[in-house]
Amino acid sequence: xxxxxxxxxxxxxxxxxxxxxxxxxxxxxxxxxxxxxxxxxxxxxxxxxxxxxxxxxxxxxxxxxxxxxxxxxxxxxxxxxxxxxxxxxxxxxxxxxxxxxxxxxxxxxxxxxxxxxxxxxxxxxxxxxxxxxxxxxxxxxxxxxxxxxxxxxxxxxxxxxxxxxxxxxxxxxxxxxxxxxxxxxxxxxxxxx
Numbered sequence: 001x002x003x004x005x006x007x008x009x010x011x012x013x014x015x016x017x018x019x020x021x022x023x024x025x026x027x028x029x030x031x032x033x034x035x036x037x038x039x040x041x042x043x044x045x046x047x048x049x050x051x052x053x054x055x056x057x058x059x060x061x062x063x064x065x066x067x068x069x070x071x072x073x074x075x076x077x078x079x080x081x082x083x084x085x086x087x088x089x090x091x092x093x094x095x096x097x098x099x100x101x102x103x104x105x106x107x108x109x110x111x112x113x114x115x116x117x118x119x120x121x122x123x124x125x126x127x128x129x130x131x132x133x134x135x136x137x138x139x140x141x142x143x144x145x146x147x148x149x150x151x152x153x154x155x156x157x158x159x160x161x162x163x164x165x166x167x168x169x170x171x172x173x174x175x176x177x178x179x180x181x182x183x184x185x186x187x188x189x190x191x192x193x
Contacts, residue, residue, distance in 0.1 A: 012054070015044070015046060015050065015054065016054045018044040018045070018046075019040055019041075019044045019046070019051055019054055019055065019061070020061075020064060020065055020068050021044075022040050022043035022044040023035050023040045023061055023062070023065045024065050024068070024069070025043070026039055026040060026043060027065070032062070032117050035058065035061070035062065035065075036058065037051055037052070037058055037061070040061065059123065062117070062121075062124070063123055063124065063127065066118075066124050066127055066128075067127060070127065070128070070131045073098060074131075074135070076098045076101065077091070077094040077095060077097075077098050077135075078094075079094075080093065080094035080097045080098060081093075081094045086186075087142050088142050088143075088185075088186075089142065089143060089145075089148050089151075089185035089186065090139070090142055090143070091135065091136075091138075091139035091142065091143040092143050092148040092151050092152055092185050093182055093185050095152050095155060096151060096152075096155045096178060096181050096182055096185075097178075097182075099155035099156065099158060099159045100155070100158065100174060100178045102159075102162075115159075115160075115163055147184060147185075148185060150184070151181050151184050151185055154181055155181060158174060158177065
């Protein structure tokens with residue numbers, strides 16, 4: 001047993017983290033089809049058996065990468081919410097900020113490769129749906145107005161549009177659109193007659 005293997009055995013969370021990071025990086029660089037157990041194991045410097053110790057299949061690994069991205073997305077949204085002094089629409093404003101954050105990265109975003117799979121993969125769609133439903137339930141009192149849902153859906157549309165845009169050429173300037181969506185979160189508090 002080498003020192004490196006001995007160290008890894010004592011630090012399973014670091015190995016697990018490296019596997020998740022390598023799988024995400026492979027997906028970003030080469031698409032989700034490039035995420036094979038062998039490729040991830042090699043990139044992380046572990047054996048395929050070592051990878052299988054942490055993740056019993058490619059599907060479980062992909063779901064873990066997606067769950068990890070959702071946790072990061074939650075932290076990002078929570079960070080935006082912590083800076084927002086207005087309670088009404090706070091989650092929605094944070095959601096808009098987070099949805100626009102990766103705009104300049106385009107397909108280089110960690111979300112990009114998995115987002116394409118999200119459409120076709122029922123297990124990933126369920127993870128997303130469960131995550132969003134739980135967040136909306138947490139913020140029901142402040143973010144359940146119909147206009148706020150429209151704003152979140154528009155942010156989702158921008159995110160999807162970014163995925164479909166060619167990588168060549170400058171990215172669209174969405175500053176005005178983002179500002180307009182954010183302003184709608186304040187207008188949502190005013191009842192429409």
